[in-house]
Amino acid sequence: MARLGFFLHEAVRALRRSAAPSVAAIVTIVVTVLLLGVLIPVLQTTQGKTEEVRDQLLLKVFGVVEAKDDEIKGLKGQVAKVPHVDRVEFVSKQEGLRILKERLGDDDITEELHGNPLPAAFNVYPDDADNLEAIRNDLEPPNSKGEPEPFSPLVEDVEDSRDEASKIRAVTGAIKIVLLAITGLLLVASLGLVGNTIRLSIYARRREVEVMRLVGATNWFIRWPFIIEGLVVGLLGAASAVGILWLGKVTIVDPLSDRFALVAAQNTIDFIPLVAVLIACAMAVSALGSGITLRRFLQV
Numbered sequence: 001m002a003r004l005g006f007f008l009h010e011a012v013r014a015l016r017r018s019a020a021p022s023v024a025a026i027v028t029i030v031v032t033v034l035l036l037g038v039l040i041p042v043l044q045t046t047q048g049k050t051e052e053v054r055d056q057l058l059l060k061v062f063g064v065v066e067a068k069d070d071e072i073k074g075l076k077g078q079v080a081k082v083p084h085v086d087r088v089e090f091v092s093k094q095e096g097l098r099i100l101k102e103r104l105g106d107d108d109i110t111e112e113l114h115g116n117p118l119p120a121a122f123n124v125y126p127d128d129a130d131n132l133e134a135i136r137n138d139l140e141p142p143n144s145k146g147e148p149e150p151f152s153p154l155v156e157d158v159e160d161s162r163d164e165a166s167k168i169r170a171v172t173g174a175i176k177i178v179l180l181a182i183t184g185l186l187l188v189a190s191l192g193l194v195g196n197t198i199r200l201s202i203y204a205r206r207r208e209v210e211v212m213r214l215v216g217a218t219n220w221f222i223r224w225p226f227i228i229e230g231l232v233v234g235l236l237g238a239a240s241a242v243g244i245l246w247l248g249k250v251t252i253v254d255p256l257s258d259r260f261a262l263v264a265a266q267n268t269i270d271f272i273p274l275v276a277v278l279i280a281c282a283m284a285v286s287a288l289g290s291g292i293t294l295r296r297f298l299q300v
Contacts, residue, residue, distance in 0.1 A: 022233060025196075029237025029286065030244075032186045033278050037245045040274060043179050046172060057129045059136060059160045061122040067154045069093060072120035075152055079122055082138045084131035089123040096121060119156060132160045187285060227287050234286030238279040245275075 063072035069092045080088045096118040139158045140148035
């Protein structure tokens with residue numbers, strides 16, 4: 001305990017002697033943790049929304065208009081047996097007309113129609129969005145001319161959402177790459193500035209380090225005060241950033257969560273685990289910056 005007290009005393013003394021660089025390092029940690037505190041929930045929300053949209057991707061199998069509901073419904077078992085099909089929903093002609101009315105929001109338009117021009121259909125949900133093309137190939141196998149043809153003469157057309165799936169994968173991938181690149185740059189910048197702060201502190205106390213080396217102090221005995229100094233910098237910066245994040249959550253995110261679905265998704269992310277991760281990352285980066293910087297000065 002006495003040695004730990006000595007290390008803490010030395011770390012606090014070093015922070016006081018190098019106040020300006022220490023404040024700069026703390027500010028950098030604050031900015032880094034703030035951005036990470038925003039980027040991590042955004043990345044998780046983006047991933048969650050992507051999976052939610054992917055789960056809604058499906059194929060539409062339209063029957064011929066002249067076919068009766070019972071005739072089309074009889075094909076449900078055949079469609080359900082296709083590999084990678086998770087479930088099949090039958091949509092009757094009347095159900096299709098009702099859905100059309102809801103989407104148009106105007107009954108007058110549909111009332112002008114003579115009869116029901118909509119065919120019965122199936123909503124075919126895949127077990128994975130990446131299997132949409134495979135399912136469509138089974139539902140529209142090539143004919144003798146090599147052209148896709150519906151598996152039954154009662155089927156008029158098969159439509160899928162491969163374009164939407166490709167766009168979703170492309171956008172999600174780009175977002176992940178950008179966020180990961182920003183995160184990496186922030187961590188490197190924090191590591192460099194914290195290391196520079198410790199470097200200035202070591203330079204100011206280089207005589208002490210040399211004397212401690214001459215009297216037989218081990219590298220770790222010399223290193224611990226500087227590592228603790230880095231941990232304190234990381235803790236102070238992370239604590240300040242967490243306070244700002246909490247204030248932003250209470251004043252901005254929570255009031256807007258009832259209006260915007262994307263903002264509401266942030267409420268599904270536990271704040272306490274996020275805080276723990278941010279503080280741990282800040283302290284780890286600060287300690288690592290201290291250790292890497294000090295290594296050079298101990299190589300005598």
